[in-house]
Amino acid sequence: DGGITQSPKYLFRKEGQNVTLSCEQNLNHDAMYWYRQDPGQGLRLIYYSQIVNDFQKGDIAEGYSVSREKKESFPLTVTSAQKNPTAFYLCASSILDSVEQFFGPGTRLTVL
Amino acid sequence: GQQVMQIPQYQHVQEGEDFTTYCNSSTTLSNIQWYKQRPGGHPVFLIQLVKSGEVKKQKRLTFQFGEAKKNSSLHITATQTTDVGTYFCAGRSGNTPLVFGKGTRLSVIA
Numbered sequence: 001d002g003g004i005t006q007s008p009k010y011l012f013r014k015e016g017q018n019v020t021l022s023c024e025q026n027l028n029h030d031a032m033y034w035y036r037q038d039p040g041q042g043l044r045l046i047y048y049s050q051i052v053n054d055f056q057k058g059d060i061a062e063g064y065s066v067s068r069e070k071k072e073s074f075p076l077t078v079t080s081a082q083k084n085p086t087a088f089y090l091c092a093s094s095i096l097d098s099v100e101q102f103f104g105p106g107t108r109l110t111v112l
Numbered sequence: 113g114q115q116v117m118q119i120p121q122y123q124h125v126q127e128g129e130d131f132t133t134y135c136n137s138s139t140t141l142s143n144i145q146w147y148k149q150r151p152g153g154h155p156v157f158l159i160q161l162v163k164s165g166e167v168k169k170q171k172r173l174t175f176q177f178g179e180a181k182k183n184s185s186l187h188i189t190a191t192q193t194t195d196v197g198t199y200f201c202a203g204r205s206g207n208t209p210l211v212f213g214k215g216t217r218l219s220v221i222a
Contacts, residue, residue, distance in 0.1 A: 033209075040121065042200060042214035043155070058209060059113070090154060100145060100157035101210065 003027040004104035006091050011109045013085075021076045021107045023091030030094075032074035033101065036060060037088040046089075049074055078109065085111045114139050116203050118213030126221050131188040133216035135201035142204050144177055144184045149215070150197040158186075191220050 004025045013019045023032065031050045035043040045058030049068040063082025068074055074093075078085045088108050092101040115138040125131050135144065143162045147155040159168055161177035161184060168175045174187045184203075188195055198215040 035212075040214065042118075043202075043212040045209055045211075048209055056209075092155075100160060101155075103154040103156070106154050 004091060004093055004102055006089075006104035006107050008107060009105065011107055013109070013111050015111055016080045018080055019078050019085075019109065021078065021089055021091075021109070023074045023076065023104060025072055025074075025091075025093045025102075025104075027093055027095075027102065028071070029102070030071070031096065032068070033092040033094075034058075034064070034066065034074070034076045035090045035092065037090055037106075043090065046076065085109060114203070114205050114208060114211050116201060116211045116213040118201055118216055120216055121214065122217050122219070124219045124221065125191050127193060128190050131191050131195070131218055133186050133199050133201075133218075135184045135186075135203070135213050137182045137203050137205075137211075139182070139205045141181050142206060144181075144201055144203045145210065146175060146184075146186055147200045147202065147212075148197050149200065153197075155200060188218075191218070193220050193222055196220050 007022045033048040034046040044060050046064050047066040049055035052071050055066050055068050065077045090106045091104040094101045117136045119134050145160045146158040149155045159175050164181050165179045166177040172189045176185045198217045200212050200215045202210045202212040204210050
């Protein structure tokens with residue numbers, strides 16, 4: 001909810017281009033996450049980070065990259081190696097890894 | 113790896129009818145969370161269950177965590193149109209990241 005921003009809301013890219021999705025939070029949360037949501041597939045974890053300058057792969061990390069240079073920012077790059085990048089991307093954050101996650105409004109990426 | 117199965121995938125109910133979604137894990141969970149996503153929106157946290165056999169209520173919503181900590185359910189009494197959306201369970205085993213079920217999409221017919 002409030003405190004996590006994702007931009008832009010809708011994004012269109014040509015096939016073969018890398019694209020970076022922004023995620024910023026002012027909740028002072030340590031942990032941040034990126035999920036991909038496809039119809040009927042629920043939320044699948046791409047990458048997560050529990051501290052600055054450290055991150056781990058989730059279940060579907062291939063074709064994606066992230067950085068965590070600042071506590072409040074966790075950008076996701078969708079590379080040209082991602083075979084089916086069109087999806088709804090959700091960023092989330094939490095105080096600790098074991099409590100509720102707060103989600104941003106999401107970015108809907110369409111690759112043409 | 114850990115899997116979380118959720119059924120049914122879709123549920124259509126008449127307004128005023130009850131609704132239940134079920135969540136089952138392939139492994140014992142340390143906790144389970146429930147989220148609601150309205151159409152066109154993002155998931156919003158509803159509740160977390162931690163103890164074996166735990167039951168929690170939020171107005172018309174009742175959440176249960178199984179005795180073996182491998183299953184959970186969400187029951188809505190007397191559904192309203194405001195209940196429309198997709199309900200996700202998400203579980204964690206030990207220090208592993210949260211694993212989400214595929215969700216149950218609820219439609220309420222007025």
